[in-house]
Amino acid sequence: MPPRPPRAVFKAFYRWTRDLHLYLGLFVSPFVLVYAVSAIQFNHTLMPWGGVSNAEVAREERVVRVVVSDSKNSLEIARQVRQQIDVRGEIGYVRRKAGSREVRFPIETPGHVTTVDVDLSAGTATIQQRSTGVWDGLTYLHKMPGPHNATVRGNWLVTRFWGWTADVAVYLILFLTASGVYLWTVLRADRRTGMAFLGAGLLSFVAIIVAIVA
Amino acid sequence: MRKLHNYLGLYLLTFVWLFSASGLILNHPAWSAAQFWKVREETTAQRAIIVPSATGDIELAAGLMTQLGIVGEIGEMKRSSKGDAFEFQVVRPGRVFRVEARIDSARVRVTQIRLNAWGVFDALHKFTGVSLDAPARTRDWALTKVWSLAMDALALGLMILIVSGLFLWYRFPVKRVPGLIALGAGIACCAFFLFGLGTLFG
Numbered sequence: 001m002p003p004r005p006p007r008a009v010f011k012a013f014y015r016w017t018r019d020l021h022l023y024l025g026l027f028v029s030p031f032v033l034v035y036a037v038s039a040i041q042f043n044h045t046l047m048p049w050g051g052v053s054n055a056e057v058a059r060e061e062r063v064v065r066v067v068v069s070d071s072k073n074s075l076e077i078a079r080q081v082r083q084q085i086d087v088r089g090e091i092g093y094v095r096r097k098a099g100s101r102e103v104r105f106p107i108e109t110p111g112h113v114t115t116v117d118v119d120l121s122a123g124t125a126t127i128q129q130r131s132t133g134v135w136d137g138l139t140y141l142h143k144m145p146g147p148h149n150a151t152v153r154g155n156w157l158v159t160r161f162w163g164w165t166a167d168v169a170v171y172l173i174l175f176l177t178a179s180g181v182y183l184w185t186v187l188r189a190d191r192r193t194g195m196a197f198l199g200a201g202l203l204s205f206v207a208i209i210v211a212i213v214a
Numbered sequence: 215m216r217k218l219h220n221y222l223g224l225y226l227l228t229f230v231w232l233f234s235a236s237g238l239i240l241n242h243p244a245w246s247a248a249q250f251w252k253v254r255e256e257t258t259a260q261r262a263i264i265v266p267s268a269t270g271d272i273e274l275a276a277g278l279m280t281q282l283g284i285v286g287e288i289g290e291m292k293r294s295s296k297g298d299a300f301e302f303q304v305v306r307p308g309r310v311f312r313v314e315a316r317i318d319s320a321r322v323r324v325t326q327i328r329l330n331a332w333g334v335f336d337a338l339h340k341f342t343g344v345s346l347d348a349p350a351r352t353r354d355w356a357l358t359k360v361w362s363l364a365m366d367a368l369a370l371g372l373m374i375l376i377v378s379g380l381f382l383w384y385r386f387p388v389k390r391v392p393g394l395i396a397l398g399a400g401i402a403c404c405a406f407f408l409f410g411l412g413t414l415f416g
Contacts, residue, residue, distance in 0.1 A: 022383055026397040029376045030404040035237075036369040043342050043362050043369075045349045089411075109411040137408050139346065147336075150243040162407055166241055170234045177230055180223050190217065194224050201225035205232075208364055212341075212357050213308050213334055 014186060021179040024172050031169040038142035047135050061128045070101075070120055075152050077118065078105045081125050087114050090156040093149045109158075110137030219378040222371055229368045236339035239332065250333035258325045265320050272354065275302045275313075282324060284311050287343050287355045306355075307337035 040046060066084045071077055074094040081103075082091060089107040096103045101120040106113050111134055117126040145153045145163040154160045184194050239247050266277025271291045279285065286306035293300045298318040304311040310327040329337070342362050343353035353359050383393045 019389075022379075022389065023392060023396040025379050026383060026393050027400040029379065029397070030400045032372050032376060034404060034408070036372045039365060039369045042346060043344070043365050045344050045346050047346070088414075110408055112412045131412070134408065137412070141407060145241055147240050147243040147248065158407075158411060163241055165403065165407070167238065170238050173230065173234050177223070177227055180220075181227070184220050184224065187220070190220055193217075194220060197221040198224040198227065202228050204364075205228040208357075208360060209338070212306060212338075212361060 014183075017179050017182055021176060021183060025176050028169055028172040028176070031165075032173065034138060035142055035169075038138040041135060041139050042142070047133070061126065063124050063126050065123055066118065066125045067123065068118065068120060074103060074105075075155065077103050077120075078116075079155065081116060081118050082107060085116065085125055085127055087116075087127065087129075088156070088158075089114065090144075090154075090159040091152060093152060108140065110140045215378050215381050219375060219382060222378075223375055226368060226371045226375075229364065230372075232335070233339060233368065236335040239335060240339060247332045248336070250330050250336065253330060254333070255328040256325060257328075258323060260321060260323045263315065263320050263322050265315075265317055271300070271302070274300060275304075276354070278302075278313060278315060278322065279304060282313070282322065284313070284324075285355065286311065287341075287353065287358045305337070305341075306357075307341055308334035 064085055066081050068077055068080045068084075074096045075091065077096075078091045078094045082088075087107050089109040089112070092106040092108045092113075094103060094105045103118040103120065104116070105118075106115050108114075112129070112131055114127060114129045118124070119126075141162065144166075145159060154163065184190060187194075239245060242248060261282075263278065263281055266274055266281075268274040268277050271293060272288060275288050275291060279288075284304050286304040286309065289303035289305050291300070291302040298316065300315045300317055302313050304313065308329050308331075310329075312325040312327075313322055314325075315322045338361070341358065342365065343355065343358035344351050344362075353362065380397075383389060
């Protein structure tokens with residue numbers, strides 16, 4: 001079979017890039033919306049409609065018996081308790097003072113927090129569950145997994161899955177920028193004005209960064 | 215609408231790249247790019263000061279910053295119970311200043327921490343000057359306000375790109391069904407994490 005002429009290859013490449021830009025853009029747009037809305041929340045300490053304080057409802061406080069083997073590894077203690085109290089979610093952090101027989105940790109899912117206070121001596125766990133609302137859930141997803149408490153982060157499989165999803169979203173966004181630039185360059189009529197906008201964006205970016213960092 | 219989508223996307227390109235790359239690094243603290251704190255440069259200097267006549271902590275910090283030639287966003291502040299010592303932190307992407315002032319002896323010790331480019335990246339992603347955990351904090355550096363405006367503009371710009379993208383997609387009947395599948399998959403995935411986890415496991 002003779003090689004395809006370059007024009008046909010170019011056309012096929014253009015069509016594939018355009019369709020991938022479209023469909024991958026549609027797929028990733030809810031994720032971009034999550035990050036964009038939560039970014040505004042962070043930027044203006046916004047928790048609409050009262051946010052956490054209005055949405056917070058202490059559903060119940062209950063005390064359950066737990067059987068836990070003490071360990072220097074506080075995360076391991078928290079994991080054992082989490083399994084026994086049948087609450088699923090990411091252990092946010094574990095607090096235990098040196099020499100103390102009390103361990104405290106939150107179990108988090110977007111929009112919900114369960115605070116657990118374990119008394120290793122008494123063999124009990126005091127559990128308090130509360131809803132923090134969808135706006136708090138948005139900011140939680142934006143921050144996860146994040147750089148903090150790296151030694152405990154990802155202790156729930158779903159959090160790890162969200163981390164991978166966040167990575168994929170970023171790589172898709174980077175692909176969209178590259179494919180978008182390519183699709184623009186194909187449009188001769190838009191090139192000059194596009195260059196002006198690209199240049200203006202680059203200039204404002206560099207100007208702000210230099211002013212802040214220098 | 216196509217022009218709006220194209221031109222806005224081109225304008226925001228470098229900002230999108232910055233937040234994408236820094237977001238990746240923030241989510242991967244084990245990467246070498248994220249180890250910038252370990253290779254920070256720290257210097258300390260002591261000098262005499264003229265104690266500013268100030269009523270509040272922010273005024274006092276601002277007065278000391280002017281004398282010391284420090285610019286940035288004022289962070290945590292701590293005054294001793296006797297009022298003879300005052301500590302505060304000043305932050306700007308890539309640099310952290312810790313100022314420990316002895317009001318009684320009119321001397322300060324300034325520790326300056328310089329971070330590499332990755333540290334600058336990291337800071338720019340989070341540099342808002344405010345905090346959800348401390349809603350009373352306000353921005354006190356003009357450039358923090360400029361950067362936070364840029365972040366707002368980027369967030370709003372991305373939303374406009376989404377809306378214009380949806381409009382551009384819907385104009386093509388032949389692409390509606392596959393597009394709906396792609397969009398539906400994205401919405402389902404997001405909704406599972408945002409609403410589903412709490413419902414299933416809360």
